[in-house]
Amino acid sequence: xxxxxxxxxxxxxxxxxxxxxxxxxxxxxxxxxxxxxxxxxxxxxxxxxxxxxxxxxxxxxxxxxxxxxxxxxxxxxxxxxxxxxxxxxxxxxxxxxxxxxxxxxxxxxxxxxxxxxxxxxxxxxxxxxxxxxxxxxxxxxxxxxxxxxxxxxxxxxxxxxxxxxxxxxxxxxxxxxxxxxxxxxxxxxxxxxxxxxxxxxxxxxxxxxxxxxxxxxxxxxxxxxxxxxxxxxxxxxxxxxxxxxxxxxxxxxxxxxxxxxxxxxxxxxxxxxxxxxxxxxxxxxxxxxxxxxxxxxxxxxxxxxxx
Amino acid sequence: xxxxxxxxxxxxxxxxxxxxxxxxxxxxxxxxxxxxxxxxxxxxxxxxxxxxxxxxxxxxxxxxxxxxxxxxxxxxxxxxxxxxxxxxxxxxxxxxxxxxxxxxxxxxxxxxxxxxxxxxxxxxxxxxxxxxxxxxxxxxxxxxxxxxxxxxxxxxxxxxxxxxxxxxxxxxxxxxxxxxxxxxxxxxxxxxxxxxxxxxxxxxxxxxxxxxxxxxxxxxxxxxxxxxxxxxxxxxxxxxxxxxxxxxxxxxxxxxxxxxxxxxxxxxxxxxxxxxxxxxxxxxxxxxxxxxxxxxxxxxxxxxxxxxxxxxxxxxxxxxxxxxxxxxxxxxxxxxxxxxxxxxxxxxxxxxxxxxxxxxxxxxxxxxxxxxxxxxxxxxxxxxxxxxxxxxxxxxxxxxxxxxxxxxxxxxxxxxxxxxxxxxxxxxxxxxxxxxxxxxxxxxxxxxxxxxxxxxxxxxxxxxxxxxxxxxxxxxxxxxxxxxxxxxxxxxxxxxxxxxxxxxxxxxxxxxxxxxxxxxxxxxxxxxxxxxxxxxxxxxxxxxxxxxxxx
Numbered sequence: 001x002x003x004x005x006x007x008x009x010x011x012x013x014x015x016x017x018x019x020x021x022x023x024x025x026x027x028x029x030x031x032x033x034x035x036x037x038x039x040x041x042x043x044x045x046x047x048x049x050x051x052x053x054x055x056x057x058x059x060x061x062x063x064x065x066x067x068x069x070x071x072x073x074x075x076x077x078x079x080x081x082x083x084x085x086x087x088x089x090x091x092x093x094x095x096x097x098x099x100x101x102x103x104x105x106x107x108x109x110x111x112x113x114x115x116x117x118x119x120x121x122x123x124x125x126x127x128x129x130x131x132x133x134x135x136x137x138x139x140x141x142x143x144x145x146x147x148x149x150x151x152x153x154x155x156x157x158x159x160x161x162x163x164x165x166x167x168x169x170x171x172x173x174x175x176x177x178x179x180x181x182x183x184x185x186x187x188x189x190x191x192x193x194x195x196x197x198x199x200x201x202x203x204x205x206x207x208x209x210x211x212x213x214x215x216x217x218x219x220x221x222x223x224x225x226x227x228x229x230x231x232x233x234x235x236x237x238x239x240x241x242x243x244x245x246x247x248x249x250x251x252x253x254x255x256x257x258x259x260x261x262x263x264x265x266x267x268x269x270x271x272x273x274x275x276x277x278x279x280x281x282x283x284x285x286x287x288x289x290x291x292x293x294x295x296x297x298x299x300x301x302x303x304x305x306x307x
Numbered sequence: 308x309x310x311x312x313x314x315x316x317x318x319x320x321x322x323x324x325x326x327x328x329x330x331x332x333x334x335x336x337x338x339x340x341x342x343x344x345x346x347x348x349x350x351x352x353x354x355x356x357x358x359x360x361x362x363x364x365x366x367x368x369x370x371x372x373x374x375x376x377x378x379x380x381x382x383x384x385x386x387x388x389x390x391x392x393x394x395x396x397x398x399x400x401x402x403x404x405x406x407x408x409x410x411x412x413x414x415x416x417x418x419x420x421x422x423x424x425x426x427x428x429x430x431x432x433x434x435x436x437x438x439x440x441x442x443x444x445x446x447x448x449x450x451x452x453x454x455x456x457x458x459x460x461x462x463x464x465x466x467x468x469x470x471x472x473x474x475x476x477x478x479x480x481x482x483x484x485x486x487x488x489x490x491x492x493x494x495x496x497x498x499x500x501x502x503x504x505x506x507x508x509x510x511x512x513x514x515x516x517x518x519x520x521x522x523x524x525x526x527x528x529x530x531x532x533x534x535x536x537x538x539x540x541x542x543x544x545x546x547x548x549x550x551x552x553x554x555x556x557x558x559x560x561x562x563x564x565x566x567x568x569x570x571x572x573x574x575x576x577x578x579x580x581x582x583x584x585x586x587x588x589x590x591x592x593x594x595x596x597x598x599x600x601x602x603x604x605x606x607x608x609x610x611x612x613x614x615x616x617x618x619x620x621x622x623x624x625x626x627x628x629x630x631x632x633x634x635x636x637x638x639x640x641x642x643x644x645x646x647x648x649x650x651x652x653x654x655x656x657x658x659x660x661x662x663x664x665x666x667x668x669x670x671x672x673x674x675x676x677x678x679x680x681x682x683x684x685x686x687x688x689x690x691x692x693x694x695x696x697x698x699x700x701x702x703x704x705x706x707x708x709x710x711x712x713x714x715x716x717x718x719x720x721x722x723x724x725x726x727x728x729x730x731x732x733x734x735x736x737x738x739x740x741x742x743x744x745x746x747x748x749x750x751x752x753x754x755x756x757x758x759x760x761x762x763x764x765x766x767x768x769x770x771x772x773x774x775x776x777x778x779x780x781x782x783x784x785x786x787x788x789x790x791x792x793x794x795x796x797x798x799x800x801x802x803x804x805x806x807x808x809x810x811x812x813x814x815x816x817x818x819x820x821x822x823x824x825x826x827x828x829x830x831x832x833x834x835x836x837x838x839x840x841x842x843x844x845x846x847x848x849x850x851x852x853x854x855x856x857x858x
Contacts, residue, residue, distance in 0.1 A: 032735030045448040047440035047460035257542025
């Protein structure tokens with residue numbers, strides 16, 4: 001197991017280098033002159049523009065720019081944005097916000113999604129099953145932007161149950177945005193769990209367990225659910241990566257100063273170092289959580305071994 | 308023109324009179340003794356993410372400017388009603404015999420938030436630092452009319468690469484006479500120069516800045532009514548507290564002000580409705596219709612010192628004839644577009660100059676009103692080829708699509724000329740294309756004044772010296788008579804003579820018509836019941852020192 005994990009982690013290095021190269025190339029390929037845009041309708045003085053281009057290596061050919069970026073990176077210098085702020089500082093300051101939001105969202109989607117899925121799966125075509133089916137269909141079909149504004153308006157402004165914006169109330173600030181962010185995935189988790197549970201309930205090992213006279217709760221939680229969770233865990237693992245990078249809308253509407261919004265702004269400003277730094281971090285998280293999922297397989301199903 | 312202490316006192320008296328009338332109280336005039344001016348309390352203000360470090364010489368946009376303006380007081384300040392320079396800042400007087408060499412006298416008793424005195428050297432060092440091109444300060448060009456500025460610019464080759472060091476680090480035109488006096492020599496006479504020193508870029512900097520410019524950018528040490536006791540947190544904001552040793556007249560009323568950063572105006576507005584934030588100085592366009600009813604007298608609308616124009620590519624054969632350009636202007640019903648698309652938040656423009664500054668004439672532009680008949684006559688005379696559509700250019704993603712399309716429709720309807728919208732380029736592509744004479748038809752052009760003088764709406768946009776890459780003259784208009792009229796205004800001895808010369812310049816502009824003035828913007832803001840005496844000025848900035856906490 002240890003060797004397997006170590007090998008997988010080593011493999012992320014070439015993947016990250018490749019990913020950073022691709023992202024760097026994509027930012028480079030964006031048309032336009034970011035330095036000219038800094039001044040807006042009133043251009044910065046030509047000498048200042050030249051100075052900035054020099055500072056950010058914008059006059060160099062693409063490959064040279066990338067090599068210089070990597071060279072700085074090896075020395076622990078992630079570069080700066082156009083206003084001179086270290087990319088590492090930005091990450092350090094914004095990552096906790098993104099992590100908290102993701103943790104809340106994943107917790108909500110896993111707990112509520114799995115419970116709803118199990119309840120629906122045990123009594124197929126019962127009332128609960130239909131309720132989960134209908135409500136999940138509705139939630140999946142609403143765009144997250146609409147969901148975010150409606151939730152903010154109703155639960156934040158009208159009822160006043162949750163803060164409307166910002167992170168001033170600690171973890172509580174993340175609850176409503178977390179629910180909005182989790183909503184779509186929650187519906188998927190519920191459906192995946194339901195199908196998987198319903199299928200496994202017909203399995204031979206479940207019949208055996210029942211025949212042994214085990215209590216119903218033990219049969220479902222210890223035997224059925226454990227086996228049913230493999231596809232669900234796969235989905236949630238991949239979803240962690242997606243939620244971290246894809247929370248731009250939620251972060252903007254609820255005014256959470258996370259990484260999603262930072263990367264959006266950086267792309268618009270064509271700040272290569274910022275985009276590459278943050279997106280490569282997203283790629284790393286994606287790979288990492290997929291590794292965690294693979295390890296979890298072995299925990300859930302003893303037949304799976306990695307040695 | 309000569310601005311002296313006397314006229315400043317007059318204006319200041321008028322101001323405080325007005326404040327008593329409106330029962331606002333505010334700062335008392337001896338100023339700066341302990342908590343004399345304050346009524347306490349704290350309040351919060353919406354703000355967008357500042358784009359630059361909080362250094363005055365590097366802050367050229369509204370959001371950072373709002374914070375920097377609370378932290379720094381410059382030589383002069385602007386009267387909120389008349390937008391004229393008043394001597395309530397650090398300068399006792401700014402005088403000149405020839406409008407070219409100015410002597411600045413500073414008031415006594417001004418200190419930075421770290422306790423060090425504000426001296427002539429504080430200004431001179433700050434300005435030299437900002438002008439010196441290797442420091443890459445965004446506001447460098449504001450000092451380009453000071454003698455010796457060119458020596459502080461690094462040489463560049465044709466490809467825009469820096470090829471060496473600037474020849475000097477200090478402008479020869481700045482001379483410290485003593486602690487409270489310095490001399491400024493301009494490259495050519497500019498009577499409005501004292502007024503320009505109220506702009507953000509002209510703030511003094513303490514010695515602490517030069518030791519650690521980067522740390523300073525997060526937590527500046529200024530000389531303004533409020534001080535930063537903690538650093539700015541990007542994405543979240545900064546809380547400023549009142550500076551009790553403030554030497555100026557415009558000291559803060561509240562104990563503290565929190566600038567809270569929002570990425571979405573809509574979210575800020577919802578927070579305002581819930582009473583979580585006290586002042587939102589920019590309302591999202593879609594709520595403007597309902598906000599006035601909802602907030603009543605807590606809804607604020609202020610005329611802004613800006614102009615939106617339809618620029619013409621004077622370098623394009625099709626638009627080389629001024630009559631063609633006038634015809635297009637007369638095909639546009641500005642009021643209809645303002646009502647239909649902007650909820651009436653745009654005032655149809657009748658001049659190249661904004662109504663908020665001295666020198667504006669309400670009926671300057673005769674061809675800025677819809678007159679389809681005359682427009683068609685001019686177009687026929689000019690032999691304009693109606694069969695070819697015109698391209699209408701604007702930058703993408705900035706909310707220009709709807710109104711530019713409306714302009715296109717009016718041109719089609721009134722002139723019988725079809726149009727193509729060219730609105731796919733982001734600012735970073737659009738601006739370089741403008742600079743490279745790439746506009747193949749009329750284009751959207753915006754301008755926000757730097758300082759409240761009529762010249763700021765003329766020289767930087769239409770003078771020969773401002774043709775790209777040096778400046779913002781994107782119509783590439785060039786007329787020596789116009790340049791001459793501006794120069795006359797700049798060296799005029801009295802304000803009236805200057806205004807007259809600028810109006811002459813505008814008349815030349817109206818004859819040649821390189822751009823069609825379209826709109827002046829009205830800014831919408833609102834505040835909670837927790838605060839009173841909220842004033843938003845023509846720069847779209849909240850006068851935070853005046854705000855009183857009542858809740």
